[in-house]
Amino acid sequence: MSPRRAATTTAVVVLTTTLTMVSTTACTVREDGALASAAAPVEVVQNPLAQVRSAADVLTRAGTSRTRTAMEMASGGTRLTITAHGDFDYRKRIGRLTVVLPDRVLRPVTEVITPGTLYMKNRGAGVPDDKWVRVDTTELSDGNLVTGGVTDPLTAAELLRGALEVDYLGTARVAGAAVRHYRGTTDLAAAARAAAEPLRQQLTAAARGFATSLVPFDAYLDDAGRLRKVRHEFVFDNSQGQGVKVASTTSLYGFGTPVRITMPERAEIYTGRISIEGG
Numbered sequence: 253m254s255p256r257r258a259a260t261t262t263a264v265v266v267l268t269t270t271l272t273m274v275s276t277t278a279c280t281v282r283e284d285g286a287l288a289s290a291a292a293p294v295e296v297v298q299n300p301l302a303q304v305r306s307a308a309d310v311l312t313r314a315g316t317s318r319t320r321t322a323m324e325m326a327s328g329g330t331r332l333t334i335t336a337h338g339d340f341d342y343r344k345r346i347g348r349l350t351v352v353l354p355d356r357v358l359r360p361v362t363e364v365i366t367p368g369t370l371y372m373k374n375r376g377a378g379v380p381d382d383k384w385v386r387v388d389t390t391e392l393s394d395g396n397l398v399t400g401g402v403t404d405p406l407t408a409a410e411l412l413r414g415a416l417e418v419d420y421l422g423t424a425r426v427a428g429a430a431v432r433h434y435r436g437t438t439d440l441a442a443a444a445r446a447a448a449e450p451l452r453q454q455l456t457a458a459a460r461g462f463a464t465s466l467v468p469f470d471a472y473l474d475d476a477g478r479l480r481k482v483r484h485e486f487v488f489d490n491s492q493g494q495g496v497k498v499a500s501t502t503s504l505y506g507f508g509t510p511v512r513i514t515m516p517e518r519a520e521i522y523t524g525r526i527s528i529e530g531g
Contacts, residue, residue: 297432300420303473304434308409310477311342311504318506319405321349323398324499334401336363339511342406348513351401364513365404368450370396371516383522393461395454398486403500408482410451412471414443424472426480427505431472438484440465463487463495480504 297303311317316339323334332354340347351361364371370387379385389396397403397411418436425431440462444455459465464487472481483501 297420300418300434301415301436303432303477304412304415304418304436304471306477307412307471307473307479307482308406311406311409311479314476314478314507315343316341316507316509316511317405317504318509319347319349320503320505321402321404322501323401323403324501325496336402338363339509339513340365340405341511341513345406346513347404347406347511349402349404353401361401363400363402364515365400365402366515368454370400371521372400373516378525379522382520384516384520386516386521390450390453390457392454393457394486394488395456395458395461397454397458397484398488398498398500403484403502405479405502405504407451407454408484408500408502409479410447411438411440411443411455411467411484412469412479412482413446414438414440414455415469416442416466426472427503429474429480429505431474431480434471434473436469436471438467438469440467461488463489478504478507 318339319337321336325332334351334353336349336351338347338349345367347365349363349365351363353361358376359374361375362373364384368388368390370389372385372387373383374381375385387396387400392399397407403411415436415438418434421433421435423430424433440455440459444452444459447455468485470481470483471479474480481501481503483499486498486500487495488498489495
């Protein structure tokens, strides 16, 4: 197995731990309506579509933040969640996240996200604990929107560039911050056309790899236009050809926090064969 193919296989294993538990059923994920505001007259917001589409540009101007993510799937009455937390530098377009899989026996996975490349540590699958696996995210069929168990905050915001229609639903609060709540649908293909390389390649792959390129979302922006929370609902075909929903929620806070990320050295990157259980 070539190093590049092995690395891609390892990335797939991150989500496979969870997806194999839902691969035989179509699933639905409930809306996260807990943040809905109390009944009150809804203010008029000028051009909500433009507000949402500009979220990525506003993040770049904001510089940095901390982030929490959750990726949810459901099978019958069982809900499975992959969570993560970390920091992101939007100007350098680099972030570091700690990913916690549903099986608490497994060690958390450390991910460093850069344009077009994902680095993973503590992934297992025969990779030594002190080694990183490098993945070319432009070669992943989902553009790394769900494969790594995380939709990183910058990519989550970039997806909103493809918004087709947006409704303003009123005010709410997210982690104590006053926000405006928007709901709509984004198109992965349109987001890809609006993105710069290499993200354009990733989103183009995602537009082809999911069951539909249309992605419903709920976005929450503060008074400065900064994205505080966004929830996307992706649909992919499982092994039975049924549409399975994955709800990915990304929260942002601590804007301006210092972010220092050390990139893996070449000697720390694993290039050997990766063992895949059952394969």
